[in-house]
Amino acid sequence: MTALVLIIVAGALSIVYGVFTIQSVMAADAGSQRMQEIAGAIREGAQAYLRRQYSTIAVVGILLFIILAWFLGPTVAFGFAIGAVLSASAGFIGMNVSVRANVRTAQAATQSLASGLDLAFRSGAVTGLLVAGLALLGVSVYYTVLTQVMGKAPSDRVVVDALVALGFGASLISIFARLGGGIFTKGADVGGDLVGKVEAGIPEDDPRNPATIADNVGDNVGDCAGMAADLFETYAVTVVATMVLAAIFFAGQPILTSVLLYPLAICAACIVTSIAGTFFVKLGANQSIMGALYKGFIATGVLSIVGIAIVTWLVFGGFGVELKTSSGATFTSGALFWCAVVGLVVTALIVIITEYFTGTTYRPVQSIAAASVTGHGTNVIQGLAVSLESTAMPALVIITGIIVTFKLAGLFGIAIAVTAMLALAGVVVALDAFGPVTDNAGGIAEMAGLPKEVRKSTDALDAVGNTTKAVTKGYAIGSAGLGALVLFAAYTSDLSYFTSNGAAFPYFQGVKIDFSLSNPYVVVGLLFGGLLPYVFGGLGMTAVGRAASSIVEEVRRQFREKPGIMEGKDRPDYGSAVDMLTRAAIREMVVPSLLPVLSPIVCYVVVLAIAGKNDAFAAVGAMLLGVILTGLFVAVSMTSGGGAWDNAKKFIEEGHYGGKGSDAHKAAVTGDTVGDPYKDTAGPAVNPMIKITNIVALLLLAVLAHF
């Protein structure tokens, strides 16, 4: 109980940090009238988006709440509500801070690069720590209520189901926020460019274009709220899955309570170290912004090793304590500590690899820039080559991580490594949420006509923001893949728990599952799962195209009905353009988001009808792994490839191969356009898609266990 209280205190600490930081950010100078006007338009748009998005999700959410309450009881349904509400809150608060910090960052940049960086980073840190803090609070408080207040045993099925439902609630927000946000932002980007630059002949970021504000809104809803929801979900789901594994592996063992606490304790320790890490972000003498950010990141990582060592000692009472699973396997608490360290190392390696593939100083990006000289086609060919190649190293890192942690502490070791990886989510999201703030700040500086030196500062911040966004996406997909593997392990473990306790769960009586690769239904499941990320990705790409067309029509309508807009006499209706795009985005994401929710159920029912229960369970399990497998490669290739295209354009704009306006630059712009929906819509949305498939399968088992 004391341990749980301490964990909850750590979670609460992040809220306290958030409140204080929000106050300090808001206290900063919000700049001139003109700047505030532009920022106001962005904020107005963001609010219009959130209103529409949350009212849509609410309908789906209430429906699912009722379904869950019906099948699994109110306690489980309530867990679902907690996950959904907290995830939505993290995104909501983070985005609201972000749309206020942007203009203040632009203003701070008029003083110095250091103060611009400071403000942007602190506002990002609010989102980051709220994501980690609220997720930890949600899981730990509800777990405390279930076990201490309601008096249920930690491994009681209601506890397990309620926690899984909490993860599902987070997933629901996540897929909406990621896919909807992604379609929104890239629809605005592509559509706004087409109608503004090409048709109306007004420059980019011109406030007369109603879609330009939508573009800035998109940065916030995609990279801030979308990423926040995504990592909130991965965080919550991973902790939950690790606890589910612990409940199954250590069922009936005296050590069970400690093992259940351990993932929560790791997360608690890392929230404290993440807060500490934010204070290391200071611009050094070399004026390297990336260096300042990495200082904070590295400090958090190193402190986290110490922190995890301490909680390992506190939770288990030492490093040599022998932990015995129900099946008789043993490993020490020290082995679990090393698994957590492996998780941190995997995080570091994925960051380094992503930076290699998307940074302007390395071969991949430069090869795309060089290929741009010979035209649009060769740029895209080389970009696709880089995108394909970029998958190998992260996959090898994940493979090595799996092998090492499995050798150390079995499947549970893998889960602990992923938990440690996710425990850094606070600081990683902080780095990412920094991106849209500086991006917006650059736009505001440009639109408000601030002096050249200011723009130089905001441009420098913006460029770093692009890199951090790419790096965070690499981390998000790597952790999502590993998190999904833990969910998959939870599925197989759950299944073997139900089948070996057939008396208590009559539906599973006599069920004997052959997960062997030589079972054709396993192959069928793998193939079926494997096709989902492809279809999902294809639908996402198409949706961006259609959303862009709809924004083109909306902007044309406004120009037609209010001719004063072009002369600067009439104010464009930003809210209507944004609302219109929001509706288009949400409509476009219905079919794709149904895919992962319905697929496990369809797969189960179809194979059940053809081949019976045994093969149906095997096919669904294989389907989960199939989704993870191709999903990982599709997502990594898309996010890395997109980032590389983006920075190849930047590399040329820095003056290489003819610089801005050259033919090479035009080709690089094409690559960048292609990369946009790759890296900001389809690729990142694969993360929640992978996990929803897995979590729906877990809930399917829970429902069947009630029959």
Place this chain on the structure above:
Amino acid sequence: MTALVLIIVAGALSIVYGVFTIQSVMAADAGSQRMQEIAGAIREGAQAYLRRQYSTIAVVGILLFIILAWFLGPTVAFGFAIGAVLSASAGFIGMNVSVRANVRTAQAATQSLASGLDLAFRSGAVTGLLVAGLALLGVSVYYTVLTQVMGKAPSDRVVVDALVALGFGASLISIFARLGGGIFTKGADVGGDLVGKVEAGIPEDDPRNPATIADNVGDNVGDCAGMAADLFETYAVTVVATMVLAAIFFAGQPILTSVLLYPLAICAACIVTSIAGTFFVKLGANQSIMGALYKGFIATGVLSIVGIAIVTWLVFGGFGVELKTSSGATFTSGALFWCAVVGLVVTALIVIITEYFTGTTYRPVQSIAAASVTGHGTNVIQGLAVSLESTAMPALVIITGIIVTFKLAGLFGIAIAVTAMLALAGVVVALDAFGPVTDNAGGIAEMAGLPKEVRKSTDALDAVGNTTKAVTKGYAIGSAGLGALVLFAAYTSDLSYFTSNGAAFPYFQGVKIDFSLSNPYVVVGLLFGGLLPYVFGGLGMTAVGRAASSIVEEVRRQFREKPGIMEGKDRPDYGSAVDMLTRAAIREMVVPSLLPVLSPIVCYVVVLAIAGKNDAFAAVGAMLLGVILTGLFVAVSMTSGGGAWDNAKKFIEEGHYGGKGSDAHKAAVTGDTVGDPYKDTAGPAVNPMIKITNIVALLLLAVLAHF
């Protein structure tokens, strides 16, 4: 023995058909002096390519022959040599017919569309029937020699190993021909355009450009020789794997000899029906070329059902004969017949789906054309969306095929379905080899300045050639995926055979393999296998870029050293340009082609060192399935996407969205350039890559069984 003789006679029949058809093709009018000059240059180039390619492969081949002879004995090594030599011969003869038929087709088109079609199709049919005939002869003759002459039992390990080695020999040629040919043809295409059209300002297909001939050579080496080697390999490997499965499943059963004969008999029947089918290719009153080709294809399919019914009755003595496997499972000979029918239906469905995704009359291609209006970026985005989406339907067809055939006759049923699918290779390759002939004919007509009406005929033939090339690629990857699944089944069955006969195979004594998805080494294997097609695809795309640069330099050198070329006074050195490109292509393919050969060995050794034999075998098995899984999706998306891009350009050239020269057309040209290495290099080369990984694993088992 009588049955074997009949099978060999059927194989020989295809040779007889080939000889007669070659004579009739060669007897046709070879056109004017000018036409023969151009065709001579193409032929000269093709010979230069083959010389270099085969001398390189010979070195590797002799090395592998020695290794196989050392580890597995001369009988096995001799099987390898047979596979390699026959596969090379099919490509060699086919390409030599093709480079002679091109000019004759152009000449025939001066008379009528019908006679042009007739000549092009007959030359394609030579390649097609040689592929099927030589593959069937190779397997059946060597099997006869082994069992009848050398007196070995049909399920003797030497027989099995020798047949697998035969498949490996074919695979070796296949990966060289596919990847090398793909890099060659697209390097020439992209490089030739850059240096000719952009730098020298001479039109496409101008005989003064040394790379233009290389481009025409490329059509032959890629789509004729490359495709021939690819399908020869899939054909041989599938038949072999089906026989290996039969030898294991029916070991010691009285029915064994019949079951072993059955796949050979299906192939024999389909060679006869394929020959019959070629006579149905006749231009109807509606002048539809595609209709004429489909008439032949459909006739072959329908006749094949009858043919397979007859051989089923001949081999087993009826449809109700009960077949009992060694493990006690039973199914009827009629069930096997239905499995074969399923294989034919799968073929038909994949052809229809591929045509839907790559035909100009359907939504996918038209959506890419429509997206071209708004620029290069939107064209590529929509093309990528189509390429991703195009994977779902083929995967669902394959899934359904697996389930239905497994329900009918277990794993062996799946193998029979794939055998039937491949048995149609003769007529399918005929449709494909038709493509480069008409493509070349169009080029020759253009270069030789034949009258407009002739060009109209050759253009119509060329357009159909593009569709048939896309359709064949869909068939090739679909059958490769299914063929690889049969190989995978052979791996698991082989493994369980060795482990359950531990006394005879001491290395496998006590080995107990857990292929379950909950074994982390299975997950590791799946991930490792999954990354291979991505890396391979990425390397292939990059290689095309580099080969294109090398051809640019070669052409520049020739222009510099022989200024007379541009004035038409000096003849460019086509052979040197081709030889240069061949060396570049072969150099570029070393690393990619090492990947599938070394990966199973590396995977085995590494996991062996870490976790021991059990998990090493499990990891390798999972790796095989991982390669198949992502390989299938990567290859389908690349070939369909590339075909769709190509035809979107054609659709615009037909006059839609502004037609030739419009901005939409320029964007569509970009998409086509991107699609070129997608559909002609990386995508198709994934087929042999998948199978080599699987066949090397089978050989690895054979080698370990000797320890």
